[in-house]
Amino acid sequence: MEKIKVVQVGCGNMSVFTMRYVIENNMQMVGAVDINPDIIGKDIGEIMGMSSYGVTVRHSDELENLLIELKPDVCIFTTVSYIKDEKHLFTCAKNGVNAVTICEQAFFPFNSDPKLTAELDQLAKQNNCTITGSGYQDVFWGILPAAIVGASHRVTKIKGSSSYNLQDYGLATANAHGAGLTAEEFEEQIASADNISDEERQRQIDSGEFVPSYMWPTNGWLCDKLGLTVKRQTQRNVPTFSDKDIESKALGMTIKAGVVTGLSAIVTTETEEGITLEIEAIGKVYDEADCDKNDWTIYGEPDTNLVITNPKTVELTCAAAVNRIPDLIASKPGFIPTSQLGEMKYIVNKKQ
Numbered sequence: 001m002e003k004i005k006v007v008q009v010g011c012g013n014m015s016v017f018t019m020r021y022v023i024e025n026n027m028q029m030v031g032a033v034d035i036n037p038d039i040i041g042k043d044i045g046e047i048m049g050m051s052s053y054g055v056t057v058r059h060s061d062e063l064e065n066l067l068i069e070l071k072p073d074v075c076i077f078t079t080v081s082y083i084k085d086e087k088h089l090f091t092c093a094k095n096g097v098n099a100v101t102i103c104e105q106a107f108f109p110f111n112s113d114p115k116l117t118a119e120l121d122q123l124a125k126q127n128n129c130t131i132t133g134s135g136y137q138d139v140f141w142g143i144l145p146a147a148i149v150g151a152s153h154r155v156t157k158i159k160g161s162s163s164y165n166l167q168d169y170g171l172a173t174a175n176a177h178g179a180g181l182t183a184e185e186f187e188e189q190i191a192s193a194d195n196i197s198d199e200e201r202q203r204q205i206d207s208g209e210f211v212p213s214y215m216w217p218t219n220g221w222l223c224d225k226l227g228l229t230v231k232r233q234t235q236r237n238v239p240t241f242s243d244k245d246i247e248s249k250a251l252g253m254t255i256k257a258g259v260v261t262g263l264s265a266i267v268t269t270e271t272e273e274g275i276t277l278e279i280e281a282i283g284k285v286y287d288e289a290d291c292d293k294n295d296w297t298i299y300g301e302p303d304t305n306l307v308i309t310n311p312k313t314v315e316l317t318c319a320a321a322v323n324r325i326p327d328l329i330a331s332k333p334g335f336i337p338t339s340q341l342g343e344m345k346y347i348v349n350k351k352q
Contacts, residue, residue, distance in 0.1 A: 004325060005072040007031040007097075009088055010079035011039050011047055011057050014102065017318035018076050020048050025322060026351045029053065030070045033060045063088050067095045074325055077101035078318075083109050083116055084208060089131055093120055096127035098328045100321050104214050106133030107142075108337050111220035111233065112205060112212040121335035130331040133217075134324040136317040138338050140308065141218045141279075145296045146225045148304050155275050155300040158222065162214075162294050163282040164313065166262050167249060174251050177262045177283045178239060186239045186260045194236050201234070213237070213265035214281040220269075222277060225339040229272035238264045240284040248285045261285045323347055 004027040008015050011034040019029055032044050034057050045053035058066060067075075075092050081104045083089065089106075092099040109117045124131050141162060149155055166174045174180070178190040193211070196204075204210035213235050223230050239260045246255045255261055262284025269277040284290075294308040327341040338344075 003028040004074065004329070005030045005070065006325070007033070007063075007066060007070065007072045007075045008044070009033055009060070009063065009075050009077045009099075011036070011042075011044070012078065014078035014314065014318055015044075015076075016048055017315055018078055018322055019044055020050070021319055021322040022076070022325075023053075024351050025347045026349050027325070029055050030072055031055060031066045032057045033063050033066065035060050060088065064091050064095060067091065067097050072097055074098040074100065074328060076321055076325075077103065078321075079103070081105060082211075083113060083120070089120055090123060093123040093127060093129060093131060096129045098129045098325075099131045100134050100324050100328055101131075102135035102317055102321050103133055104135075104137065105212055105217055106131075107135070107137050108133070108217040108221035108224065108339065109335075110337070111230070112210050112216055113208050114205065115208055117335055125334045128333045130328050130333055131335045132324065132328055132331075132338055132341065134321045134338050136311075136313050136320060137214075137218055137221075138320045138324070139344055140294050140311065140316070141215070142221050142225065142339065143344055144294075144306060145298065146222060148296065148298045148306060149226055152298055152304065153301045155298055157299040158275065158277045158279070158296070159299065160215075160277075160279040160294070160296045161264075161282060162280075163284070163290070163292055165286040165290065165292065166283055167285055169283075171251060173283075174248070174262075174285065178237075178260045179248065179262050179285050180251050180253060180255060181239075181260045183239060183241075183260065186263075190263065191237045191239070194234075198232065198234075213267060215265060215267040215279045219267050219277050219279055221337060221339050222279075223269065223271060224337060226275075228275060231270045231272050233267065233269045235265060235267045238266060240264060240282065242287055244287065246285055246287050251285070255285055320344060 043052045044055045178186045240262045264280045264282045266280040296306045298304045
């Protein structure tokens with residue numbers, strides 16, 4: 001049997017893991033592209049900290065030529081967070097190449113940019129390939145809470161939260177989360193964007209202007225997986241604070257007690273079936289008592305709580321994306337969310 005041939009799109013920190021996992025799962029890396037001049041021209045073995053592999057990173061502008069030349073089975077994208085910025089998904093769909101991306105919005109983009117998603121879906125169907133979004137959220141924000149719901153007799157509410165440390169993501173991300181602002185500045189610069197009517201929010205969604213928080217696609221994915229009918233969905237950003245000073249290397253400053261340390265982006269979904277989803281992503285500058293955590297509570301009969309402490313988010317994100325490759329290849333064509341691809345499976349045939 002021929003090995004599955006893979007092209008890596010984006011050769012930053014995440015690709016160190018995705019490319020190695022591809023190789024160790026007995027697949028073949030045949031190409032890689034990036035836009036960073038410091039990375040272009042490097043052998044991917046050097047990027048992974050291994051011996052030379054024989055594949056050189058080329059510029060992203062060459063992706064289409066690369067797909068025509070190499071005819072890979074799948075591309076893995078580890079680049080951006082919004083599908084409007086993931087232009088090369090269309091390059092894959094145009095050339096009939098399957099693609100899996102860890103782009104957060106692509107986990108379930110139908111409820112935040114339906115026009116662009118429909119265009120990508122149609123192009124993939126025309127050229128007999130499949131596009132999907134996977135990663136950490138596939139299991140830890142999707143499959144696990146859905147499984148608990150499946151073990152429940154009656155459910156009234158799904159409440160979840162996932163936290164991450166802004167210290168790990170640099171100045172731009174910290175600023176985007178409002179770290180270092182006063183409460184008044186946060187309200188004006190961050191929170192006000194979501195203080196809009198349902199009609200205005202729908203207008204933004206229909207026009208492709210809407211900026212979804214990380215959990216907006218997750219709520220849509222869960223409703224799709226569980227067969228729930230969305231009646232109304234909203235999001236809001238709430239500032240987080242500490243009662244003591246925190247030294248922030250990301251901001252290059254000390255965040256004083258009472259100053260914003262980050263935000264909680266809360267997405268609330270009301271369904272026709274009477275089940276409410278209230279799920280938040282908390283990004284803040286941690287103090288010594290904080291850690292990454294996933295916390296899910298399913299309310300009903302019975303109430304059930306699941307807490308996962310200190311998950312290795314990067315490695316889990318990359319392993320999930322790679323483990324979805326067999327499902328991707330076997331799927332019907334189109335933009336197919338993983339809510340419709342079945343449960344995540346471990347790839348047994350590892351390279352020894």
